[in-house]
Structure formats: structure tokens, C-alpha cells
Amino acid sequence: xxxxxxxxxxxxxxxxxxxMWTRSRRRPDGVDSFRRQIxxxxxxxxxxxxxxxxxxxxxxDDEDGTHGT
Amino acid sequence: MVLMARDxxxxxGTANTLVYMKGRGxxxxxxxxxALNRQTGEVLATGREAWQMIGRTPGYxxxxxxxxxxxxxxxxxxxxxxxLLLQRVGVxxxxxxxxxxxxxSAITEVERRAVTDAARRAGAADANLIEQPMAAAxxxxxxxxxxxxxxxxxxxxxxxxxxxxxxxxxxxxxxxxVGSFDxxxxxxxxxxxxxxxxxxxxxxEEIKVAIGSADPTPDENQAEVRGxxxxxxxxxxxxxxxxxxxxxxxxxxxxxxASVIRCLSKAPPELSQDFLVRGMYLVGGGGLLRGLAERIExxxxxxxxxxxxxxxxxxxxxGHVIEHYEALKGMFMGARR
Numbered sequence: 001x002x003x004x005x006x007x008x009x010x011x012x013x014x015x016x017x018x019x020m021w022t023r024s025r026r027r028p029d030g031v032d033s034f035r036r037q038i039x040x041x042x043x044x045x046x047x048x049x050x051x052x053x054x055x056x057x058x059x060x061d062d063e064d065g066t067h068g069t
Numbered sequence: 070m071v072l073m074a075r076d077x078x079x080x081x082g083t084a085n086t087l088v089y090m091k092g093r094g095x096x097x098x099x100x101x102x103x104a105l106n107r108q109t110g111e112v113l114a115t116g117r118e119a120w121q122m123i124g125r126t127p128g129y130x131x132x133x134x135x136x137x138x139x140x141x142x143x144x145x146x147x148x149x150x151x152x153l154l155l156q157r158v159g160v161x162x163x164x165x166x167x168x169x170x171x172x173x174s175a176i177t178e179v180e181r182r183a184v185t186d187a188a189r190r191a192g193a194a195d196a197n198l199i200e201q202p203m204a205a206a207x208x209x210x211x212x213x214x215x216x217x218x219x220x221x222x223x224x225x226x227x228x229x230x231x232x233x234x235x236x237x238x239x240x241x242x243x244x245x246x247v248g249s250f251d252x253x254x255x256x257x258x259x260x261x262x263x264x265x266x267x268x269x270x271x272x273x274e275e276i277k278v279a280i281g282s283a284d285p286t287p288d289e290n291q292a293e294v295r296g297x298x299x300x301x302x303x304x305x306x307x308x309x310x311x312x313x314x315x316x317x318x319x320x321x322x323x324x325x326x327a328s329v330i331r332c333l334s335k336a337p338p339e340l341s342q343d344f345l346v347r348g349m350y351l352v353g354g355g356g357l358l359r360g361l362a363e364r365i366e367x368x369x370x371x372x373x374x375x376x377x378x379x380x381x382x383x384x385x386x387x388g389h390v391i392e393h394y395e396a397l398k399g400m401f402m403g404a405r406r
Contacts, residue, residue: 052094
């Protein structure tokens with residue numbers, strides 16, 4: 001009986017721990033997400049997207065072009 | 070057949086719709102026009118083909134722009150147009166991409182829902198919205214990640230928006246539902262009122278492109294305009310001068326410039342001083358109006374620079390967001406509220 005109780009207790013504690021861990025993971029860290037956003041907006045990060053429009057860049061693949069523009 | 074969906078960014082403009090495909094770039098750039106059979110409701114053409122039909126259709130065909138002033142005026146037709154455009158870039162029931170759509174910042178909650186619903190029903194797995202000036206600033210390659218004042222003026226077909234952006238967020242914003250289509254309409258009205266002839270919206274646009282200007286410019290020419298005489302009903306030709314066109318569009322241009330001035334006055338002083346050095350960036354098809362940059366510069370005393378990609382800046386910016394979806398999803402409309 002005592003073993004069962006201890007088992008239930010351990011399972012409950014583990015379940016609680018897992019629940020708290022997943023909740024803390026789900027909550028976005030403001031500093032990290034802001035940093036990621038700013039990094040994604042940086043000149044280096046923007047460059048590949050902007051270069052897709054750059055007319056001086058030699059076309060690597062015609063399918064990647066801007067047909068109809 | 071490739072079943073993996075490539076995520077898309079869409080600049081759903083009043084004048085043109087551009088689509089950016091993740092990893093590939095701009096794959097579609099077509100007028101936002103759809104031609105329908107008036108009797109059966111069947112779609113006959115979209116994009117450039119439908120645009121060529123405007124004002125030249127028999128009675129049973131109607132060529133319409135389903136967006137006006139940056140807002141959906143006909144939900145069902147817009148949905149059909151988006152569906153056909155998405156089909157043209159490979160979206161099917163098996164390939165449902167995530168979609169980021171650029172919309173005017175001043176749209177209402179109802180209009181927002183209309184756009185996202187239209188995209189979802191047209192085949193998008195998920196649809197999120199981003200403000201046009203924010204997308205334009207990214208696409209115009211402005212350093213919006215830095216704590217400096219970046220000012221972007223986006224003159225579209227149906228809206229004119231000015232935004233001050235710093236550290237990835239909009240600091241001040243001013244929008245008016247006035248755009249280059251209002252310039253065309255003003256020219257149409259002037260020619261009808263002063264010369265007594267009726268002209269179509271495509272002719273008015275051609276006049277704007279040929280001799281339209283917001284400020285006097287060197288090498289100005291007159292233009293011959295052909296239309297229908299309102300008295301006799303017969304074809305008639307009149308000559309329009311650039312001064313006449315400037316007079317005709319003055320109210321619209323003044324409204325655009327006043328909007329920029331209001332936005333400047335809303336900007337925090339720390340950022341205002343940056344504009345004097347860095348200038349403001351003009352994007353959008355309406356920004357190509359001759360003399361507009363000079364007119365804004367003259368009235369604000371702030372340098373105005375034109376983007377290298379005025380027509381594509383918005384979709385490129387949204388394309389950048391789709392390329393970095395997870396990092397930038399906090400920039401979607403509604404995410405910050």
C-alpha cells in the first residue's frame with residue numbers, strides 16, 4: 001500500500017514538473033524574441049531578399065525570375 | 070508534382086497584386102482586375118488580360134477592380150481573384166501555404182477579417198497581415214532594426230501612408246484613403262468639366278503618366294486627348310497642358326502632402342532630427358508622379374529620396390517576413406496588440 005502511494009506521489013510530482021516545464025517553454029522570452037526580430041531585420045539578414053530584386057545580379061535560374069513584371 | 074507548399078507574401082494592392090514565393094522571389098505581378106461574365110458570373114480573365122478589357126467590354130462582360138481605397142469592395146470577387154492568382158503560382162488543395170498579406174494600416178477590423186478569410190478560402194493554410202508601410206520600409210532596405218528615425222511614404226493606388234519606423238516598430242503613422250486612382254479620377258472630372266469630353270480611366274492614367282506632375286518640371290509637353298464629346302456624342306480631340314493637369318490634381322496632391330506633414334508632426338523630436346540627415350523614402354506607384362518628391366521636399370524642408378524598387382518594395386518586405394516567419398511573426402497586425 002505504501003509503495004503504491006509513493007508511486008502515485010512520484011508520478012504526480014513528475015507530471016507536475018513536466019507541466020511546469022512545458023508551460024515555461026511555451027511562454028516566449030521577451031528579450032530573446034525581440035533580439036531575434038531585430039536580428040532578422042538587420043541589413044545582413046535583409047540582403048538575400050533584397051538581392052532577389054537586384055537587376056545587376058546575374059540570373060541564376062530563369063524560373064526564379066520575375067516574369068510578368 | 071511537388072506537394073510541399075512554398076509560403077507566399079502577397080501585396081494585395083488596389084492597382085496591382087504582387088506575389089513573392091519563399092526562396093524564389095517575386096513570381097507574379099499583375100493588375101488587380103478580374104473580368105466576369107455578367108450573366109453567368111463566370112470568370113473570364115484576371116490580371117493583365119482583364120486590365121486590357123477595362124472600358125472596352127461588351128455589355129455581358131464586366132471588368133472590375135475588387136479593391137478600392139485599399140479595401141475589399143466585393144468580398145466574393147476578391148476571393149475568386151486571389152484563388153486564381155494563387156493557382157497561377159502553384160497553390161492547390163494539396164499545397165496550402167502560409168501567406169502574409171500586406172494591407173493598408175488604416176483598415177478596419179472587419180476589412181482585416183475579410184482579407185484573411187478571402188485568403189484562407191482561396192487556399193492559404195494560414196493568413197497573417199502586415200502593414201504596408203512596415204513592409205515597404207523593409208523592402209526599401211531601410212535600417213529599421215536600428216534606433217534611428219526611418220520615414221517611408223507609400224503612395225499606392227487607393228491609399229497614401231506615411232510611417233516613422235524605429236527598432237522594428239511603427240512610431241508614428243498617418244494614412245489617407247487617397248491614391249493614384251484619385252489622380253486619374255480628378256483628371257477625368259477636369260476633362261469632362263472644362264473640355265466637355267468623356268474619357269475612360271485608362272486614358273486618364275495615360276495622361277497622368279505622359280504629362281502629369283505635382284510640381285513644375287523641366288521639359289514639359291502638351292498631350293492630345295481623345296474622348297467622346299458630351300454634347301454631340303462624337304469622338305473629339307482636345308489638347309491638355311501640364312499646367313491644366315497640375316490644377317486638376319491639386320486637391321489630391323495637397324491631401325497627400327498634408328498627410329506627410331501630419332506624420333512628421335507626430336514623430337518624437339529625437340527621431341525628427343534623423344529625417345533631416347537621412348531623408349524620407351518614397352515608394353509605391355503613386356510616388357512615381359513627376360515632381361511629387363520635389364513638392365514634398367519643398368513643403369516639408371526634409372530631403373525625399375526615391376526607393377530603387379518603388380513598385381516592388383512592399384512585396385519584397387513582406388517576402389522578407391515570410392523568409393523569417395518565426396522571428397518576425399511578432400510584426401503581424403494584431404500580434405502587437
